[in-house]
Every structure is written in C-alpha cells, then in structure tokens.
Amino acid sequence: MVVYLEEKTIRELSGGNYHNDPFSVLGIHKETDFDGVPAIVVRTIQPQAVSVVVIDQRTGEEFRADRMNDSCLFQMTKRRESSFFPYRLKIFLSDGSCYELEDPYRFLPVLGETDLYLYNEGKHLNAYKKLGSHLITHQGVQGVSFAVWAPNAKRVSVVGSFNDWDGRRHMMRERGSSGIWEIFIPGLAQWDLYKYEIIGPAGQLLPLKIDPYGFAFEMRPKTGTLIFDNTAYRWQDDAWMKGERAEKNALTSPISIYEVHLGSWKKKDNHWLTYRELADELPAYVKEMGFTHVEFLPLAEYPFDGSWGYQETGLYAPTSRYGTPDDFKYLIDTLHQHGIGVVMDWVPAHFPKDAFGLAEFDGTALYEHADPRRGEHMDWGTKIYNYGRNEVSNFLLCNALFWVREYHIDALRVDAVASMLYLDYSRKEGEWLPNQYGGRENLEAIAFLRRMNELVFGENIGATTFAEESTAWPMVSKPTYVGGLGFGYKWNMGWMHDTLEYMHYDPVYRKYHHNELTFSFLYTFSENFTLPLSHDEVVHGKGSMITKMPGDRWQKFANLRLYYTYMFMHPGKKLLFMGNEFAVDREWNYNDELDWALLKNPDHSGIQALVKDVNNFYKSHSALYETDSDSNGFEWVEGGDSANSTFSFMRKNPKTGEVLVIACNFTPVPRENYPVGVNIYGVYEEIFNSDLEKYGGTGLYQNKEKQTDNEGWNYKPFHINISLPPLGVVVFKIRES
Numbered sequence: 001m002v003v004y005l006e007e008k009t010i011r012e013l014s015g016g017n018y019h020n021d022p023f024s025v026l027g028i029h030k031e032t033d034f035d036g037v038p039a040i041v042v043r044t045i046q047p048q049a050v051s052v053v054v055i056d057q058r059t060g061e062e063f064r065a066d067r068m069n070d071s072c073l074f075q076m077t078k079r080r081e082s083s084f085f086p087y088r089l090k091i092f093l094s095d096g097s098c099y100e101l102e103d104p105y106r107f108l109p110v111l112g113e114t115d116l117y118l119y120n121e122g123k124h125l126n127a128y129k130k131l132g133s134h135l136i137t138h139q140g141v142q143g144v145s146f147a148v149w150a151p152n153a154k155r156v157s158v159v160g161s162f163n164d165w166d167g168r169r170h171m172m173r174e175r176g177s178s179g180i181w182e183i184f185i186p187g188l189a190q191w192d193l194y195k196y197e198i199i200g201p202a203g204q205l206l207p208l209k210i211d212p213y214g215f216a217f218e219m220r221p222k223t224g225t226l227i228f229d230n231t232a233y234r235w236q237d238d239a240w241m242k243g244e245r246a247e248k249n250a251l252t253s254p255i256s257i258y259e260v261h262l263g264s265w266k267k268k269d270n271h272w273l274t275y276r277e278l279a280d281e282l283p284a285y286v287k288e289m290g291f292t293h294v295e296f297l298p299l300a301e302y303p304f305d306g307s308w309g310y311q312e313t314g315l316y317a318p319t320s321r322y323g324t325p326d327d328f329k330y331l332i333d334t335l336h337q338h339g340i341g342v343v344m345d346w347v348p349a350h351f352p353k354d355a356f357g358l359a360e361f362d363g364t365a366l367y368e369h370a371d372p373r374r375g376e377h378m379d380w381g382t383k384i385y386n387y388g389r390n391e392v393s394n395f396l397l398c399n400a401l402f403w404v405r406e407y408h409i410d411a412l413r414v415d416a417v418a419s420m421l422y423l424d425y426s427r428k429e430g431e432w433l434p435n436q437y438g439g440r441e442n443l444e445a446i447a448f449l450r451r452m453n454e455l456v457f458g459e460n461i462g463a464t465t466f467a468e469e470s471t472a473w474p475m476v477s478k479p480t481y482v483g484g485l486g487f488g489y490k491w492n493m494g495w496m497h498d499t500l501e502y503m504h505y506d507p508v509y510r511k512y513h514h515n516e517l518t519f520s521f522l523y524t525f526s527e528n529f530t531l532p533l534s535h536d537e538v539v540h541g542k543g544s545m546i547t548k549m550p551g552d553r554w555q556k557f558a559n560l561r562l563y564y565t566y567m568f569m570h571p572g573k574k575l576l577f578m579g580n581e582f583a584v585d586r587e588w589n590y591n592d593e594l595d596w597a598l599l600k601n602p603d604h605s606g607i608q609a610l611v612k613d614v615n616n617f618y619k620s621h622s623a624l625y626e627t628d629s630d631s632n633g634f635e636w637v638e639g640g641d642s643a644n645s646t647f648s649f650m651r652k653n654p655k656t657g658e659v660l661v662i663a664c665n666f667t668p669v670p671r672e673n674y675p676v677g678v679n680i681y682g683v684y685e686e687i688f689n690s691d692l693e694k695y696g697g698t699g700l701y702q703n704k705e706k707q708t709d710n711e712g713w714n715y716k717p718f719h720i721n722i723s724l725p726p727l728g729v730v731v732f733k734i735r736e737s
Contacts, residue, residue, distance in 0.1 A: 005043075005068060005075065013045055014071035016168040018154040018199055023173045027105025028084055033077065040081040044103055045168050047072040049091045055100070057086040072168065102141055102186035104170060109182060110138060110145040116178040119149070122390030125455070127398045128316055131180070132213025135190065135229045143186035144227055146172065146194075148211065149391055150362035151179025152201045158183060159208065160194035160224075167197035179391070191216075193224040195356075200363020207355040210313060212367075212395065217301045219320045223313070223356045230406060233329045237336035237408060245410050246462025248292060248341045249488070251528055254625040255573035256615050257343060258291040258581070259534055261308060262299070262322055265578055267593040275318075275327035282331070283338040289581060289608075290615025294335060295343035295413060297535065299328070303354055308535070308590055310347055310415060311382060313357035315399045318407070332408050341410040343466065344403060348396045348448075349416040350382040359383050367392050373433045377419065379426050387420075388444035393451070400452050404460045411488070412456065417469040417476070420445040446485070453486030464488030466530060477528040492529040492572055495520040500537065503563055506550045507645060507667040507727070514642035517666070520570070521639070521649075525631045529572040533580055538588045546583040546607075555668055557583065557603050557696050558727035561610050562666065565690040565729040568614045569651065569662045571628045582608040606696030613695075617688050617731075623653040623660050637661065637677050638714045644669075646724065648676050648714075660687075661732040663724055670701050671724035676732075677716030681708050684720050684732040691725035701725035705735065 005025070012019040013026070031041045042054045042065065052065040052074040065074035087106065092098045111130055118124035119131075131147045138145065146158050156174075157167035162185075172181035195208040210217065214225035235241075247253060263272045266281065273281070286294050301314030309319070318328040332342050351367070353359045358367045368383040369375030375384050386392045403409040419425045424432040424440045435443050456463050467487040469476050478484025502516040510517075538544050549559035560583055568574060579594045582604045586595065598604040618624050627633020637648035648663040661684065663676055678684065684706045691697030706720040713719030724730060 005073075007069065010068050010071050010073050013171075014047075014068075014073045014168065016157075016166075018203065019171070020154075021174070022171040023105055026171075027103060027107075028087065030082065030084070033079060037079050038082050040078045040084065042076045042078075042087060042103070042106075044074050044089055044105070045072055046074060046089075046091055047166055047168060048093060048164065049074065050094050051092045052076075053090040053092070055088045055090055057088060062090070102143070104143075104183055104185045107139055107141070107184045107186075109173060109175065110136070110184055111147055111175060111180065111182055116175055116180060119180065119394060120178055120390060122394040122397075124394055125398060125401060125459075127394055128213050128402050132211050132215065132316065133194065133225070133227050135188075135227065136184075138184045141186045143184055144188040144192070145182065145184045146211075147180055147182040148172075148196055148213075149180050150196075150198055150366070152364045152366070153181070153198045153362040154201060154203060155197075155199040156181040156362075157197040158185065158194055159197045160192060162188060162192055162194075165197075188227060190227055190229055192227045193218065194227065195224055198362055202363065204363060206360075206363055209361060210356055212358060212361070213316050214301075214314055216317050216325055217314045217320055220303050220305075223303065223354075225314075228317075228325060230325060233326045235329070235333055235408065237333050240336040240339075241408060242461070244336075244339065245341065248339075249410060249462050249464045251488075251629055252626045254292055254619040255341075255489075255530070256291045256568075256618060257293040257295045257530070257573070257575040258286050258289065259295040259297070259575055259577045261297045261535065261578065261588075261590060263305070264588070264590050264593055266596070272322055275323040275331040278322070279331040279334040283335045283340055286335070286340050287338045289612050290619065291340070291576075292619070293341040293343055293410070295575065296345065298345040298347050298415070300347070303352070303357075305590060307352075309345065311350070311352040311380075312347055313352060313354060315395075316402055329407060336408065342408070343411040343413050344409045345415055346400065346403065346412040347415045348385060348399075348452075349414075349419050350377050350380060350384055352382050367395070371433065373427075373431060374423070377426075378431070386444075387442070387448040393444075393448050396448065397452055397455060400456055401459060404456055404463045410462070411464045411466060413466040413468065414449070414452075414487070415468055417449070417467045417485075418471050418473070420449065421469070421471070421473055450480045450486050453488075454480055457486070457488070466491065468532075469493070475527075488528060489530045489573060490527045491532045491534075491575075492520065492524070492527075493532070494523075495529070495531055495570070495572070496533065496537065499563070499566075500548060502666075503559060504548055504550060507555075510645040510666050511642045514640075514645065514647075518639050518647060521634070521636075524571045525629055525634075528629045530575055531567050531570060531572040532575040533567070533577060534575060535577045535588060538577060538580070541587070543587055544584050545580050546585055547587075551668070553603070554696075555727065557607060558668070558691070560607060561690045561695055561697065562664065562727045562729055564607075564611060565614055565688070566664055568618045569624065569660075569664075569729065569731065571634055571651070573625075573628065574618070576611070581611040603696050606694065610690060610695040614688070614690075621651075621658065621660060622656055623651040623658040626653050626655070627651070635679075637663075637716065644671065646671065646674070650679075659734065661720075662729065663722060663732075664729045665724045665726065668726040670726045673721045674724045675709075675713045675719045675721055677712065677714030677719045678708060678734075679716055679718070680734055681710075681718055683707050683735040685735050686722075686730055687733050688731040689725065689728065690730075691728035697728065698725065701728070703730060703732070706732070
C-alpha cells in the first residue's frame with residue numbers, strides 16, 4: 001500500500017509548474033498510508049531516470065521507488081517506519097548505466113531566521129556570505145548552498161549543466177515572507193555553471209537570471225554564474241592593510257592617482273593582458289612614474305565592452321575578461337607590495353536592462369523603481385536602483401563592503417553621484433517625481449550614500465571614498481555627523497572644466513579669461529578635492545590632452561607641461577588617465593592599447609619625464625599636500641596680472657615651516673626680471689622648472705640663486721626678480737642655512 005498523492009500535486013511538480021512548497025512533498029517525510037499505518041516516504045523528481053532506488057545508508061539496503069502516474073516523480077514508501085534515516089538515491093538510465101547522488105530535498109535550510117530578518121531590515125552586512133552560492137559542508141555532506149531574493153516569484157529553481165538546465169530538478173524552498181529562496185545541492189564543485197529559472201507572479205517563465213551575489217561569471221557574451229570559493233586566496237599584504245593603507249589614503253598625505261582601463265593599457269598579441277600579466281608590469285610602471293595610487297575603471301562583471309564597465313550586471317565578481325577572481329586579488333596584492341593604493345570605480349547609480357540581469361528580476365520591478373520617472377536613466381538607457389527598499393540598499397551597501405573587505409580595495413570612487421542626488425537629473429519637466437516634501441533631492445539616495453560612507457570608514461582601517469559629483473551640492477566630503485555626505489574626497493569637476501576651457505585659448509586671448517584659471521581658488525578649501533584629468537576628458541570627440549592645447553607643436557607640448565605642473569602645484573589630490581602621462585596624440589579608444597611607440601619621440605618622452613619628476617617633487621614637499629584642505633596652506637602672491645597671463649602663489653606647511661613660491665606664465669613670452677613678492681628675507685633657489693631641456697623645454701630661463709630685494713612687492717615686504725620661462729612654471733624655496 002502506498003501513500004496517496006494528489007494528481008494535481010504530481011502534475012505541478014513533474015511538469016515544472018508552480019508548486020508553493022516542493023520541500024513539503026519531495027525528500028523524506030513521515031506520513032501514513034491508506035490503512036493509517038505510519039510510513040517513511042521518499043519522493044524525488046528524476047526526469048532522466050528509467051527507475052530509481054533508495055539506499056538506506058545505515059544498512060545498505062535498497063528500496064525500489066515507484067513511478068507515479070507515468071510522471072518523472074518517483075516515490076518509495078517504507079511502512080511501519082517512524083524514524084528518518086540517511087539515504088542516497090541510485091538513478092538508472094535508459095542506456096543501462098546508473099549513478100548515485102544525495103537528495104537535496106533531505107537537507108534542512110541553511111539560512112537562519114536571523115539572516116532573513118536582518119536582510120529584510122536592510123541590516124545584514126554579511127549578506128554576500130549567505131546569499132548567492134557557497135561551497136559548504138551541510139549535515140556532514142559537501143555541496144553548495146544557493147539563496148536568492150525573489151519575493152514575487154511563484155517558483156525559483158537552480159539550473160545548470162549538472163541538471164541539464166531542467167527547472168524541475170532543483171526547485172528551491174521559499175523562506176516564508178522573507179522573499180528569499182534557498183536550496184542545498186550536494187556534490188557540486190567550483191566552476192560549476194548555473195543560473196536561476198524563475199516563474200513570475202503571473203505564471204510567466206522569465207529569461208534565465210544570473211545570481212546577483214555571484215562571485216564569478218562566464219566570459220562574455222556568455223552570462224552564466226560560476227560557483228567559486230572566494231575565501232581560498234592567501235594575501236601577502238599584511239603590512240599594507242595594517243598601517244600603510246591608512247597613511248597613504250590620509251588627507252595629509254600625497255595622493256597622485258593613475259587611472260587605468262585594464263583592457264587598453266597594454267596588449268599582448270592584440271589581446272588584453274591578464275590580471276597576472278598586468279601584475280608583472282603595471283605596479284612597477286606606476287611606482288617608477290611616482291604615482292601613489294592606481295584607479296581601475298569599473299571591474300565588476302559587465303556584458304558590453306563599450307560601456308567600459310559602467311553598466312554592470314555582476315556586482316560581486318571581477319570581470320572574467322582578465323582572469324579569475326583570485327587572479328584579480330593577486331594583482332591588488334602585488335600593487336600593495338609595491339606600496340601602491342588601489343581605487344576602484346563603483347557604480348551604484350544605475351544598472352543595465354539586460355534580460356539576464358537584475359532588471360525585473362522576479363518578473364516585477366524589484367531592484368528598480370517601477371515608475372520610469374524614478375526608475376530609469378533616459379540618457380543612458382539604464383535602470384535606477386530603488387535606494388529606499390531595504391533589501392536593495394542592503395545589496396549595495398554589502399557590495400561596497402565586499403570590495404573593501406574581500407578584495408582589499410583601498411578606496412571606492414563612486415560614479416555619477418549627481419545623478420543619484422537629484423530626482424530631476426537630466427530630466428525635463430514632467431519626467432520626474434518630487435520627493436515627499438515637493439523637492440528635487442533624492443532623499444533615499446542621500447541616506448544610502450551617507451550610510452555607505454559610514455560603513456566603509458567605520459569598518460575598514462584606512463579605506464576611503466571619492467565622489468564624482470559635478471554640482472555645487474554642499475559638504476560632499478564632510479562627515480555625516482555635521483550634515484555632509486561623508487565622502488573622503490570629491491572630484492573637482494569645476495576646476496577641470498574651467499582650466500581646460502582656459503588652456504584651449506590661444507595665449508593672446510587668455511588675458512580675457514584670467515578668472516577661469518583663478519576662480520577655483522575661491523572654493524578649493526570648501527571640500528577635500530581631487531583634481532581629475534580622467535578618461536571622460538579624452539573620449540567622445542574631445543580629443544587627447546595634447547590636441548586640446550593651442551599653438552604649433554612646441555607650444556602644444558609646452559602648454560601641456562605647464563598645465564600638468566600647475567595642476568600639481570594647485571591644492572588638491574591628483575588624477576591622470578593613462579596615456580596622459582606621455583601625451584598620446586589620439587583620443588582614447590577602449591579597443592586599442594596605448595601608443596607606447598610614441599615614447600621614441602623626445603616630445604612625448606619629455607612629457608613622461610616631467611610627469612615622473614613632478615610626481616616625485618610633489619611627494620617630496622609636504623607644503624604641496626599636507627594642507628590641501630586648509631586655507632592656511634595657501635597664500636596669493638599675485639593673482640590679478642591678467643595682462644601678462646601670469647600669476648603666482650605660495651604653498652605652505654605651517655607645521656614644518658616649509659614655504660614654496662610658485663610662478664606661472666601662460667604665454668609663450670618669457671618674462672625677464674619678473675618681480676615676485678616674498679614674505680621672508682633671504683636667498684631663494686629654484687627647485688623646479690617645467691621648461692628644462694630634458695622635458696622638451698628651452699632650458700634657457702633657469703634661475704640661479706636669488707637674493708631678496710628690500711623693496712616690497714605684491715603687498716609683501718620683499719621680492720625677488722626671476723626669469724619666468726615661456727609657457728612654464730618655476731618653483732622657489734628659501735635656501736636653508
């Protein structure tokens with residue numbers, strides 16, 4: 001006598017249709033047969049099987065399972081048995097072969113009630129250790145736990161090559177009202193491929209979905225998630241993590257960032273370098289050039305090369321384009337061992353609409369807002385995260401912590417912050433919805449950004465954040481406890497825009513635009529600024545840095561030397577995109593490697609030599625970095641000489657007493673006996689000159705030691721008469737006795 005099972009239930013399970021609780025039927029259960037006799041029942045769905053046998057692991061005894069109503073559902077009934085027992089399944093195939101397996105439906109849940117509660121509250125800061133796929137030992141058996149949030153789904157299954165992509169084989173358990181589905185599948189291993197098969201709320205079968213918390217993915221254009229043990233790598237950067245990181249990221253330290261797109265920095269046989277190949281070359285180059293940090297364009301998995309990584313689908317996995325997750329860790333490890341900090345672009349502002357990704361993940365607007373006036377970026381054709389939903393903010397907050405914790409990323413540069421702060425960002429009237437107070441501020445995004453910064457700074461010694469924020473939003477880089485957004489640094493987009501606009505003018509017209517060069521000094525101490533000359537300035541028809549400069553060839557290179565030197569003397573941390581350091585003459589193309597052959601030309605190698613020297617000069621003089629956010633570290637000498645397109649200022653370190661006098665000439669006309677006011681009487685020596693022959697300059701206007709003149713100048717008690725080279729910058733320091 002067998003235990004009765006309704007035809008409807010058999011049909012739902014074996015047909016792969018919606019069943020609200022497959023674990024209540026499948027696996028091992030205590031039931032009664034028609035005669036009321038207690039029995040242990042084992043049920044399993046095996047579409048490929050001819051027959052199924054249940055093996056009692058206590059005794060080795062085998063029991064035949066009966067096929068139910070010509071379906072793929074098999075049932076074994078053991079009458080007068082009241083105790084659960086460990087068992088395995090033996091599956092017989094049509095070709096006569098057979099194999100044994102553990103039944104995933106005999107295992108208890110992996111996630112605890114606390115996990116579910118914290119996730120729904122948006123407070124599970126270790127969610128990536130619970131959701132997604134994890135190689136574990138559960139109830140004494142090795143396998144993989146899977147968990148995914150899909151609250152509106154009618155069914156969720158794990159499918160992959162291990163079950164012939166058949167959604168009937170591994171239907172997941174829904175954990176009450178949490179919206180989380182989970183299953184433990186024994187026997188799976190690292191690199192096994194999987195996706196989620198989801199039936200939406202209307203009964204519709206959705207396109208197969210990736211795991212939002214997946215640690216590794218197939219190489220595009222494939223999109224499958226790969227099982228990966230993210231805990232196996234053994235780091236060798238303890239000294240960095242326990243002290244050097246905090247020192248290198250500090251507001252009072254020199255920060256000079258080399259921004260890199262890994263796919264086009266260098267190539268080998270016309271193909272990308274791998275993470276490990278990059279580790280052999282990039283750290284040594286960055287260190288040789290004097291940069292303190294390297295910044296990677298986004299490296300979380302993304303489908304389309306042309307997005308440069310800014311439209312991500314796999315937020316918890318480094319892109320497979322360049323190797324494995326452990327290969328990426330090796331690159332970061334190597335950079336740290338060279339004393340170089342790692343910044344990574346992080347993109348919580350939007351995500352792509354690809355059907356396999358997060359968009360309408362469970363058949364509804366889950367990670368995004370349903371209303372396109374809140375949920376879509378029209379400019380970019382992407383979705384916007386619903387920052388006010390607990391589970392979504394938890395997903396993103398954990399992701400920020402994940403990269404800093406698990407990959408030892410030293411800083412997150414948050415992309416497109418302005419698009420997050422304003423509900424009407426790049427929208428016309430009627431295309432956006434105001435907040436609850438009728439304003440344009442995105443209150444949920446603001447709260448999210450503040451919390452993200454609090455977590456990154458609070459949990460990770462020495463880690464920091466950078467905001468790419470292009471508006472006048474106040475206190476971006478001020479602590480949250482005083483009302484700020486809490487970022488460590490803010491990109492100074494105003495400085496970048498104004499100075500590039502100024503530099504493109506022919507020098508004869510620059511006197512009419514002098515304010516564009518000096519305006520930044522009015523607000524430079526209002527935030528902890530970084531001066532960015534990033535990838536965005538050398539794409540989309542903007543040309544390369546050298547092509548932005550006016551004049552003949554010599555003047556172009558002289559202007560660029562002048563501009564770079566001025567940037568390093570200006571308050572604020574520094575950032576140069578790859579190729580800028582040797583004046584590539586073509587606009588950046590993500591498909592092509594940098595034209596390293598240009599370094600055979602002395603003009604280009606001269607720019608590279610200047611960048612190397614000015615980097616090291618910058619790091620050697622605390623007046624240039626320790627007071628970046630302190631107005632006491634800056635003093636004007638002459639900011640109003642627009643007629644000659646020159647200006648001069650001092651950078652100071654009140655703690656050490658170091659004072660640098662900096663004079664800039666933005667015309668090709670040399671200025672002999674040019675008076676520069678100084679505060680201290682003595683002998684001044686030239687310690688940097690952007691016009692040296694080794695940089696491609698004239699080398700004719702170097703200054704020997706200059707004794708101060710007692711006549712006051714520029715409202716200073718003394719002055720020195722200097723030679724100011726054409727399109728050049730000179731730096732002086734009083735000679736120490």
